Amino acid sequence: xxxxxxxxxxxxxxxxxxxxxxxxxxxxxxxxxxxxxxxxxxxxxxxxxxxxxxxxxxxxxxxxxxxxxxxxxxxxxxxxxxxxxxxxxxxxxxxxxxxxxxxxxxxxxxxxxxxxx
Amino acid sequence: xxxxxxxxxxxxxxxxxxxxxxxxxxxxxxxxxxxxxxxxxxxxxxxxxxxxxxxxxxxxxxxxxxxxxxxxxxxxxxxxxxxxxxxxxxxxxxxxxxxxxxxxxxxxxxxxxxxx
Numbered sequence: 001x002x003x004x005x006x007x008x009x010x011x012x013x014x015x016x017x018x019x020x021x022x023x024x025x026x027x028x029x030x031x032x033x034x035x036x037x038x039x040x041x042x043x044x045x046x047x048x049x050x051x052x053x054x055x056x057x058x059x060x061x062x063x064x065x066x067x068x069x070x071x072x073x074x075x076x077x078x079x080x081x082x083x084x085x086x087x088x089x090x091x092x093x094x095x096x097x098x099x100x101x102x103x104x105x106x107x108x109x110x111x112x113x114x115x116x117x
Numbered sequence: 118x119x120x121x122x123x124x125x126x127x128x129x130x131x132x133x134x135x136x137x138x139x140x141x142x143x144x145x146x147x148x149x150x151x152x153x154x155x156x157x158x159x160x161x162x163x164x165x166x167x168x169x170x171x172x173x174x175x176x177x178x179x180x181x182x183x184x185x186x187x188x189x190x191x192x193x194x195x196x197x198x199x200x201x202x203x204x205x206x207x208x209x210x211x212x213x214x215x216x217x218x219x220x221x222x223x224x225x226x227x228x229x230x231x232x233x
Contacts, residue, residue, distance in 0.1 A: 020180030036222075043121070044160065045209050050171035089159055091219075104173075105222065 002027045006090050006108035013080055013115050017046070018031075021075040021111045023064075023090035031094035033057075033066055033073040038087045047088070080115045087112045123208050123225035131233050132198060138228045140191040140208030148172075149191040150222065151183060152207040160207055164190060198232045205229050 007022040024101040025031065032051045034043040048057030053068035062077045073090060121142045130136050140149065148167045150207040152160035165173035174183075176227075181193040191208055193211040211220040 041226070043123075043209075043226045044222070045224065049221070089207045104162055110157070110159050112157075 001066050002031065002092060002094050002104075002106045004090050004092055004108035006039070006104055006111050008087075008111040009110070011086045014051070014111070015059050015082055015115055015117050017115075019075070019077040019080045019084075021088055021090075021113070023073045023075065023108060025049045025071050025073065025090075025092050027071075027092055027094045029094045031092040033064070034077050034091040035062070035064055035073070036091060036107075038089065038110075040086070044089065079114070082115045085113055104110060120161075121208055121210055121223050121225035123228050125228055126226065127229045129231045129233060130165070131197065132200070135194070135196045136200075137195065138193040138206055138208075138230075139226075140193075140222035140225055142191055142210045143189055144223070145188075146185065146208065146212050146223070147188070148211045148220075149185065150209040151191070151193050152209060152224075154205040154207055154227070156204075164193075167232075168173070174192055195230075197228075199202065200232050203232045 003026045005024050032069045035047040037047045038044045047062055048059045048064055050057040050066035053066055054064045060074060064075045073115050087110045089110045091105050095104045097098055120150050124139045150165050151163040153163050154160040163177045164183040169185050169188055180197050184192040207227045208225040209222045210220050213220050
C-alpha cells in the first residue's frame with residue numbers, strides 16, 4: 001500500500017540555519033506529493049506540492065523536488081525564521097497504479113520544527 | 118472568503134452526552150472531509166462527502182455520525198463517546214470532487230474535543 005516516511009523529530013535550529021526534512025514514499029501508481037504545515041493551535045495549511053517527477057514545489061522560501069528515482073520529496077529552506085516553528089507533514093495522493101491505488105491523502109507522522117532566535 | 122470555519126473551538130462532553138461539531142465553507146468546494154488528529158500524530162481520515170454524498174467512511178464507529186445538509190455545511194454528530202475519542206477534529210474541503218489527486222485541501226482550525 002501507499003505510505004510516507006518522514007525523518008524523526010523534533011528538529012531544533014537557530015534562526016538563519018539551513019533546514020532539511022527528509023521524506024520518502026511508497027506508492028503503487030504515480031502520486032502527487034505535498035508538504036502541509038500545522039502551526040500551534042491551528043489546522044493544516046498546504047505549503048507546497050508537486051504532481052509529477054522532477055517538479056519542484058516552492059513557497060515562502062521552502063522548496064521540495066519530486067525525485068522518482070529515489071522516491072523522495074525532501075523539504076528544504078535556506079534560512080529559517082522563528083515564525084517557521086511548526087509541525088511539517090509530508091503527504092501523498094495517488095489514484096493510479098496497477099493495483100488501483102488509493103484515493104486517500106496519506107500523511108507522514110509529522111516533524112516538529114523549533115527555531116530559536 | 119477562503120476559510121473553513123469550525124465550531125466550537127473547544128468541547129468538553131461526558132460519555133452520555135450528545136453533541137455536534139459544525140463546519141462551514143463558502144468557497145463553492147465540492148468535497149468536504151472529517152479528520153481526527155490525536156496529539157503528536159498525523160490526521161486520520163474519517164469521512165468524505167463528495168457532491169453532498171458520503172463517499173468514504175473509514176470504518177468509523179457508529180457513535181460518530183456525519184451529515185452534509187448542503188454543499189457548504191458539514192456536521193459531525195457525537196453520541197456515547199469514549200475517553201479515547203478525545204482528539205482534535207479537523208474539517209477540510211477541496212474544490213473538486215474527491216477523485217482528483219492533486220487538489221489542495223483547505224483545513225479548518227479544528228475542534229479540540231475532550232471526553233470525560
